[in-house]
Amino acid sequence: MHVPDGFIDAPVSAATAAVAAAAVAVSxxxxxxxxxxxxxxxxxxxxxxxxxxxxxNFPVAAGTSGHLLGGALAAILVGPYTGVLCISVVLLMQGVLFADGGLTALGVNITDMGIVTTVVAYGVFRVLVRLLPRGRTGLTAASFAAALVSVPAAAAAFTLIYALGGTTDVPVGQVFTAMVGVHVLIGLGEAVITALTVSAVAAVRPDLVHGARGLMKPLELRTAAGPLPGSPAAPEGAAAAGSTGHGTPGAPRSTKRLWIAGVAAALVCAGGLSYYASTSPDGLEKVAHDKGIDSKEEAHAAKDSPLADYQVKDVADERLSGGLAGVIGVGATLAAGTGVFVVLRRRRARTTPAGSGSEPGSAAL
Structure with a gap:
């Protein structure tokens, strides 16, 4: 759903840029x-x-594909504020390096794909986790529903932005019907990806899923003699006795294995599986072409980038070129995102009074 340059006029693009900047500042x-x-x-x-x-991109209808937006997944895994920042970093990398999503439309894309999806998804998620059974099943179901709702919500938000500043004379009702209709189907794919990912992380490290805080018990290590020191059922004192030393019971659990597994999965997806992705236009591209919204589309300012269209310039082999571009994109996004969040973490550490402890809910991490 990356909006290119030319779909939305300058005043509304500037207004959405201001909204996006304010949301990023709050986040x-x-x-x-x-x-x-x-x-x-x-x-x-x-x-x-x-x-x-x-x-x-996955096929959703004849001649149409869809792809993950990611707002629901990010919000549930790392929190709504951090989720907005995650999607903003992704959109910035895509626009600057890969000419995917217009640069003058960056505010539109962050508002639509970053803010709307995250806020809507997390709101739905928080309501559902209060109603559904506690545990991984309820967490997975809430994640599925939140992601499903977030995609047509983003489609509706694009329609509103188009109604305010669209550069073509296409009836808003037609745009709304077409956009929401196809993005309900895309939302099903988004829901499956989100639910499977959240469930997989929760299965091994529920303490690292922001949305699972207070919903799932920490994993408990048991032996024939009973719970190991440091596990939730261990007697007081046993945890203290076993809390020293790297890898000993009760010591803080390392995220290294999960991080490595996550990076490996991202590299496999971008560097290998992306070659087999659907080449059909995504939901917005299809609707824009069918309705004539793309008649005012402008050339991307970064169209001559060495990585434009997710291909490495001067690499003749299409599969190798796309794979290299994907790997570079993963590395650049990982570096930029980690840099931003580590700086924020250090600022939090400097502004937290000594001895005040963690805020509620963060101790499990």
Missing amino acids: LRGARRELDDKAAPLAGLVAAFVFAVQML
Whole structure:
């Protein structure tokens, strides 16, 4: 759903840029409360993973494809404020390096794909987790529904933006019907990807899923003699006795394995599986072409980028070229995202009074 240059006029593009800038500023402050030493590098990983999976367009109807938007996934895994920042980093990397999504439309894309999807998804998610059974099943179901709703919500938001500043004379009702209709189907793919990813992370490290805080018990290590020291059922004192030393019971659990697995999955998706992605236009491209919205589309300012269209310039082999571009994109997004979140984490550490402890809910991380 990357909006190119020329679809939306300059005044509305500027207004959405202001909205996006304000939302990013608020998220920078809010993310300090969500990030800790483990969540900061994992947030960068979430951004890189979303970038990679967005390259995997899947068919949804004849001649139409869809791809992950990622707002729901990011919000549930690392929190809504951090989620907005994750998607903003992805969109910035895509627009500047890969000519995907207009530069003058960056505010439109962040508002639509970053803010709307994240806010709507997290709102639906929080309501559902209060109603559904506690545990991984309820978490997965809430993630599925939140992601499903977020995609047509973004389609409706684009229609509103188009109604305010569209550069072509296409009836808004036609745009709304076409956009929401196809994006309900795309939302099903988004829901499956989001639910499977959240469930997989929750299965091994529920303590790292922001949306699972207070919903799932920490994993408990048991032996024939009973719970190991440091596990939730261990007697007081046993945890203290086993809390020293790297890898000993009760010691803080490392995120290294999960981080490595996540990076590997992102590289496989972007560097290998992306070659097999659907080449059909995505939902917005299809609607824009069918309705004539793209008649005023402008050439991308970065169309001559060495990585434009997710191909490495001067690499003749299409499969190798696309794979290299995907790997470079994952690396750039991971570096940019991790850098932003580590800086935010350090600022939080400097502004937290000594001895005040973590805010509620962060101790499990």
